[in-house]
Amino acid sequence: MRLPNWLAQHLAALRAVLVFTVLLGIAYPLALVAAGRIPGLDGRADGSLISAAGQTVGSALIGQSFTDADGNPVPRYFQSRPSAAGAGYDPTATAASNLGPESVVDTHATDPQESARGLLSQVCARSLAIGERDGVDGRRPYCTADGVGAVLAVFRADGLTGPATRVVSVNQVAPATPFLTVYEGVAVELARPGHDYVAEGGLVTPIRGDAPAEPAVPADAVTASGSGLDPHISPAYAQIQVARVARERGVDPARVRHLVAEHTSGRGLGFVGEPAVHVLDLNLALDQRFPAS
Structure with a gap:
């Protein structure tokens, strides 16, 4: 007796499910486990x-x-x-x-839990800590003495040009001391939480400082x-x-x-x-x- 077309299709689908379950759900995993028992590979299979x-x-x-x-x-x-x-x-x-070379400005939120350090400040802090721990020079270019990125937000009279009218050390907040006292004749301010000085029109200006060109603390120690x-x-x-x-x-x-x-x-x-x-x-x-x- 010939089965109804709908039933034949369902039986064929069921057979396919069973065959592929045996092949891919049982035989294939067992084959990989067996391969992992081969001398020389067993250590890697167990996670080294x-x-x-x-x-x-x-x-x-x-x-x-x-x-x-x-x-x-x-x-x-x-x-x-x-x-x-x-x-x-x-x-x-x-x-x-996911931080990169342009991550040089920290976020200082009014809620400390929402504050975040950029890559530059993370590198500066790590280098300073390693220098103190291992007795080497932890200074790096574009880092302050207190271990944050030496970055200014410079406000100019004509936006992108003209004399500086206001300068903020964007990665330093009170009670820190600005790493520069004066920049282009303008007193340097500390950053205040809740302010985005770049969005307010400040030009991001990293300051290299006097750190050696080749830091004593290597790059892999701080990244x-x-x-x-x-x-x-x-x-x-x-x-x-x-x-x-x-x-x-x-x-x-x-x-x-x-x-x-x-x-x-x-x-x-x-x-x-x-x-x-x-x-x-x-x-x-x-x-x-x-x-x-």
């Missing part, structure tokens, strides 16, 4: 996890912070670069900050990676941390420097990328060879 003393302590592919319960860097460890992924190194929120998950730092950032780590662990800095060299990987294929230091591997090696007293 790193273990120490029988416990999983992190991943070879995802960075982490070395901070205390209050979020302060632990001095005896090498510190990772900043992260913009969630609260930091969150693999479920991998992302960049996040595109993914926010990079587990590496540059050898230059590792080197400025050597003295602090050696002091905290009571060892000769030369021995710590040698350990950094051991955990520095070269360029891929000899020419791709830059040399890098895996922070977790380095800190685990520190704990093994030079336990903190």
Whole structure:
């Protein structure tokens, strides 16, 4: 007996669902799991996890912070670069900050919760903090001594031209001291919360200052990676941390420097990328060879 056309179509659809369920919902996932058990691939399939003393302590592919319960860097460890992924190194929120070279003006809202720092001020603050922590010069071009972007909003008599009539240090609010007292003969004011000086007609004017052209604190120490998950730092950032780590662990800095060299990987294929230091591997090696007293 020939089935009705509508019923035949439904049965055909049901057979297709069953076949593709078996193929794509069972066979294909099992094949991928089996491939992940192949020697040499099993570590990657398990997330490239790193273990120490029988416990999983992190991943070879995802960075982490070395901070205390209050979020302060632990001095005896090498510190990772900043992260913009969630609260930091969150693999479920991998992302960049979406701030760019033109993000030089901070937002000072009347509600502090709505205030936000631009990229320049974030970089300035991080560089200043690292300089103080590691005993190096934390100054950077276009940064103030108190760690914000050295940026003025300059109001001119004819809009874009003419003499300055008003000057505001847009990233500094009371009780700060303006990083410049006078600009083009006009006294520099502090910014006031709730004001958008650019929208009011001020011309954004970054001031370079007297910082060295090549900052002692390298770029990766003050900026996040595109993914926010990079587990590496540059050898230059590792080197400025050597003295602090050696002091905290009571060892000769030369021995710590040698350990950094051991955990520095070269360029891929000899020419791709830059040399890098895996922070977790380095800190685990520190704990093994030079336990903190």
